[in-house]
Amino acid sequence: MIDYWPLLGIALVVVGFALRFNPLLVVFVSAIVTGLLGGMDFLKVLGAVGKGFNDNRNVTLIYIVLPVIGLLERYGLQQQAKALILQMRRATAGRLLIVYLGFRQIFAALGLTTVAGHAQTVRPLVAPMALAAAEKEHGRLDEETVERVKAMSAATDNVGLFFGEDIFLAVSSILLIQGALAGFGIQLTPFQLSVWAIPTAICAFLIHGTRLLLFDRRLRRSK
Amino acid sequence: MITVHLLYVLAGAMFAAYAICSARDRTNRKRFGNAAFWGLLAISFWFGNLLGDSGNGVLVLALVGIAGAHLLGRGSKESTSAEEREHFSERFGNRLFLPALVIPMTAFAGTLLFSYTPLRATGLIDTKAVTLVLLGAGVILALIVCYAWLKPPLAASVVEGTRLVDSIGWAIVLPQMLASLGAVFAAAGLGTTIGALVGEIIPQGSVFLAVLLYVLGMVVFTMIMGNAFAAFPVMAAAIGVPILIHGDGGKAAVIGAVGMLSGFCGTLMTPMAANFNIVPAALLELKNQYAVIRMQIATAIPLLIANIIILYVAGFHL
Numbered sequence: 001m002i003d004y005w006p007l008l009g010i011a012l013v014v015v016g017f018a019l020r021f022n023p024l025l026v027v028f029v030s031a032i033v034t035g036l037l038g039g040m041d042f043l044k045v046l047g048a049v050g051k052g053f054n055d056n057r058n059v060t061l062i063y064i065v066l067p068v069i070g071l072l073e074r075y076g077l078q079q080q081a082k083a084l085i086l087q088m089r090r091a092t093a094g095r096l097l098i099v100y101l102g103f104r105q106i107f108a109a110l111g112l113t114t115v116a117g118h119a120q121t122v123r124p125l126v127a128p129m130a131l132a133a134a135e136k137e138h139g140r141l142d143e144e145t146v147e148r149v150k151a152m153s154a155a156t157d158n159v160g161l162f163f164g165e166d167i168f169l170a171v172s173s174i175l176l177i178q179g180a181l182a183g184f185g186i187q188l189t190p191f192q193l194s195v196w197a198i199p200t201a202i203c204a205f206l207i208h209g210t211r212l213l214l215f216d217r218r219l220r221r222s223k
Numbered sequence: 224m225i226t227v228h229l230l231y232v233l234a235g236a237m238f239a240a241y242a243i244c245s246a247r248d249r250t251n252r253k254r255f256g257n258a259a260f261w262g263l264l265a266i267s268f269w270f271g272n273l274l275g276d277s278g279n280g281v282l283v284l285a286l287v288g289i290a291g292a293h294l295l296g297r298g299s300k301e302s303t304s305a306e307e308r309e310h311f312s313e314r315f316g317n318r319l320f321l322p323a324l325v326i327p328m329t330a331f332a333g334t335l336l337f338s339y340t341p342l343r344a345t346g347l348i349d350t351k352a353v354t355l356v357l358l359g360a361g362v363i364l365a366l367i368v369c370y371a372w373l374k375p376p377l378a379a380s381v382v383e384g385t386r387l388v389d390s391i392g393w394a395i396v397l398p399q400m401l402a403s404l405g406a407v408f409a410a411a412g413l414g415t416t417i418g419a420l421v422g423e424i425i426p427q428g429s430v431f432l433a434v435l436l437y438v439l440g441m442v443v444f445t446m447i448m449g450n451a452f453a454a455f456p457v458m459a460a461a462i463g464v465p466i467l468i469h470g471d472g473g474k475a476a477v478i479g480a481v482g483m484l485s486g487f488c489g490t491l492m493t494p495m496a497a498n499f500n501i502v503p504a505a506l507l508e509l510k511n512q513y514a515v516i517r518m519q520i521a522t523a524i525p526l527l528i529a530n531i532i533i534l535y536v537a538g539f540h541l
Contacts, residue, residue, distance in 0.1 A: 006411040010447050013404075017494050025291035025503070027400045028283065031407040038411025043277060048410055052281025052403025057234075058227060059398045059498060060264075061273040061355060061473050063388065064234050065326060068365045070383025072323055074302045077314030079317045083312060090326050109479075112334070114358055115327035124323060127507055147509055148518070154503040155518040161499075162487040163526075166480065169413040173452065177479040180456045184464045186475045196480035196537070203529040208522045 009034025019144055060082060062119055069124050081125050082132035093134040094216035095103025097156045098209050100126055102187065109167035117161075118154060127153040138219055152215060156208065163204035166197035225351040230359045235268030237384065243383040244378070248298040256294030257389060260286060264396070283403070290393035297389045300380060305347065315373075322365045322372075329361030330354055387506075394505040398498035401449045408448065415442060418461040425462060430471045434535050437462040441482055442489035442527065449495030451486025467538070476539040481530050488527040491519040 026052045035045030079125030127150045165171050169190040238261045248256035334354050348356050421440050444454035467473040489495045504512045
């Protein structure tokens with residue numbers, strides 16, 4: 001007999017996020033409830049949460065770049081990113097982001113996933129450049145358009161990363177697939193797997209690239 | 224040997240500096256909330272391994288308490304004004320990009336240099352963390368360049384870092400919290416439950432429907448767990464291996480790789496993948512915390528359809 005009660009933890013997360021409670025609180029409460037329903041006592045769940053938190057500190061490490069980015073912003077980095085774009089006559093927000101998408105995918109495919117990212121490149125460089133390109137073409141942007149250009153910059157970084165990194169042989173997701181299938185007696189090399197990441201990578205570039213061109217057109221029309 | 228722990232010491236020092244800077248920022252009405260939050264993170268990075276599981280649990284409880292009671296705020300003190308920044312940008316020009324590029328260049332060149340030369344044999348850097356360690360080296364190098372060239376006040380990097388970290392706020396630890404939730408989900412046997420649920424509705428005889436169920440299962444489970452890594456072993460065990468590979472004779476490499484990539488389409492659509500979807504919204508100071516996800520849905524769904532076609536055609540008909 002399968003125990004369905006722990007599924008309630010998932011429902012709590014969905015409801016909590018939908019009602020816009022503080023996400024940290026939602027996640028914490030859901031973890032405790034799921035653990036209790038799964039038959040653990042409170043201290044054991046608290047310990048499991050603490051262990052998970054401690055084991056995953058590396059996720060937060062990337063923010064050691066913040067002092068450098070902040071310091072450069074103090075001396076006009078975002079303004080200079082805009083100035084650079086204003087010199088390029090043919091640059092548009094969409095075209096700029098297509099170029100970034102391509103580079104992000106190629107670098108990720110070479111295993112260089114941390115050379116770019118939301119803290120390292122999107123906030124200080126990519127988003128201000130995309131905004132400058134949009135402003136140059138369409139004049140002063142309203143608040144909602146600014147929000148959309150920034151969000152599209154972040155989205156482009158994610159798409160480039162996700163659909164580039166699996167082409168690299170030694171990335172953790174490829175190793176995970178290999179390990180999981182090996183558990184069923186299916187032996188594959190990382191190379192056999194990463195080759196099959198290429199068709200999806202190409203589709204991702206074409207689909208998101210098309211959206212970026214349409215994004216330019218929509219900016220033009222909304223003016 | 225340099226391991227990731229040296230970086231933890233560095234990160235701890237950074238958060239401790241933010242705590243002190245926050246405590247002294249009189250423009251922030253909630254300055255002691257911020258100071259406590261960043262101080263606890265400093266403790267986590269410095270002493271996390273000594274606290275034990277329960278100690279870390281209590282630390283998490285305190286972080287959640289501070290965030291849940293809305294005790295985090297932001298200072299209003301602008302470091303330099305917009306006009307000053309325009310002026311600086313004209314004065315320093317494109318050279319301003321150089322320190323920013325020092326970080327990725329150090330990580331890039333350093334990783335290549337270390338991994339493909341005899342340096343690797345010296346064991347100077349833990350091979351599991353080469354790029355991260357070199358990223359840290361890049362940060363220190365970039366700071367040195369900035370101080371030597373721009374000559375900011377000594378505390379400027381901490382003040383500016385605090386400005387940015389305050390704009391991210393509690394969201395900075397959400398990815399870690401979600402990873403803990405994933406661990407609890409796994410410990411409570413959620414993977415087996417979902418695998419069994421999916422297993423009960425497997426259609427007989429239709430390869431295409433089985434492919435569809437496998438891919439959509441990856442997407443939904445990824446959206447719940449916040450990453451495809453937790454979903455893959457479950458879906459492989461429930462459908463991928465028994466039905467698609469053994470039952471219908473599909474190509475294992477395609478089913479493995481494209482299955483995982485279908486999960487990534489789910490990652491684009493869920494707030495549970497906070498480090499990709501929620502933290503950037505805070506970092507870019509967006510009003511809607513779901514703005515990034517909204518932008519991604521129209522890429523994720525067509526790409527998912529492409530994945531279904533790739534998996535079906537390349538897995539069974541090539």
